[in-house]
Amino acid sequence: MSTPERPTGVIHDIGYQRYEGPRLGRGYAARSLFVHGVRSAYGLGRSPWAKVLPIGLLGATSIAALILVVLNTQLPVEVIDYVGIATTFTYAATVFVAVVAPELVSVDLRSNLLALYLARPLRRADYALAKLAALASATFVLLGGPMLVLFLGMAFSTDNGVAGVFSELGGLLQGLAAAAIHAAVLAAIALPFASLTGRRVFATGMIIGVTLLTAPVSGVVQALGDGASQQLAGLLDPVSLLGGVDRWLFDGGLFDIGPYGPVYGLAALLIVAAGTACTVWRYRKVNS
């Protein structure tokens, strides 16, 4: 009878150590996600093809601003001011959010990445809000960049010395405020739609559908209505709505809103609130 074999296995100490460094919590994770979102909105850290459209749009608007600087300084009257840039370039900004919003959320949805994010201290609402903030900031950069170009051009060509520069600075701050409002509203419209589907095709289609389909509706109501209905028609599509807000706050918009300025402001506020709520609510339902 042979003796039972004695176990020969040994547990070696190969030097595993506990992590004792600082634990970067929820805030850090949310901040990282935000920074990553803004970067990927412009295709930074991605393939060159991912950069073409966002950087191209930013470049195109900045070049347009440069042309406007030349026009402003050469012509006797000012062609466009800072708020005017926000109003005019909103159209480009809608294209931008329609392309970028799916980029930010759809890929995560399609490949079920949310579970990986939630394995960190990040909560569902943090993820949604970080993405929303990233989209809004990226849009703000798109609108604010041309304003900065305009400011630099105008500040260098001012005739009144320091006073002139400060008056331009005041205009720039107004313009940036308008840009922030535009960015918040557009992002709040785009992200809830983008978070509905994991396919970029359909997400982009839905977002652009909202802006493109509503524009003729408000156009027709404006053309056919009179008085109050004409002045309120802008509420029906996002671009005119933002034009109305510009008109109310900065006296810069393109069309007549009569005494209904506060209505436009309230509508913009409601859209931002509803869009944020929808995004957060949507991410409560996403499987992970």
Next chain:
Amino acid sequence: MNTTVMSLTARALLGRRRVLMLIPMPLVLIGLTLIGIMTGEEPAHWGPVVFGNLGLGVILPLTALIVGSSVLGLEIDDGTITHLLTKPLPRSEIVLSKLCVAWLVTTVATGVPLAVAGLIAGSAALAGGLVCGALLGSLAYCSLFLALSLLTKRPVAVGLVYIMLWENLLVNFVDGVRVFSVKQHATTFANAIAQSDMLDDTLSVTTAMIVAAIFVAVGIYGATTKLRSFALTGEAN
């Protein structure tokens, strides 16, 4: 043409909830036409906006963009295109089958509401013209966007820039660009049949037909050529 490929494509396109996405657009079109009728205003006043700008200028390209770039794009995204490519089918047959489905779906989704709106607003001639315009426009758009979905990884972004910046923005500033705008081809073709003051055409019918035919040919040729040497890369970006 291959009926199996066609039926599979149609099922992938229409078999899910996403087909519901196509519903709001026709509703807006018909609703606006009703509003226009009810106000009793001159049709020439609002007709170009509703039929030209909204119908043939937004709904048609947007539907074509979604449908045209997803018939092949979805298969590329999912990687199922490999199954299709390993079958002993000529590449041109695959492209033509896909294009055919996209064309049919786009035409039905835009032509029917346009016809209804045309009948409400005016005459059978207007409805017929709009349907023909949608037929031509959707063929040109679909073949362009189908080729785009093979040539770039972001067909929707590129297509969107074409629709928004080229057709809706640049055309307003630079007249010569009209020749290369599918929207203008469709409007011209529609008006050639309808002869209505509700449509603004800007090109001659011959030019529109020839350039649209070139668009279709280039789209099909580009897609077929690209599909011959198609390499499936794993990168999602």
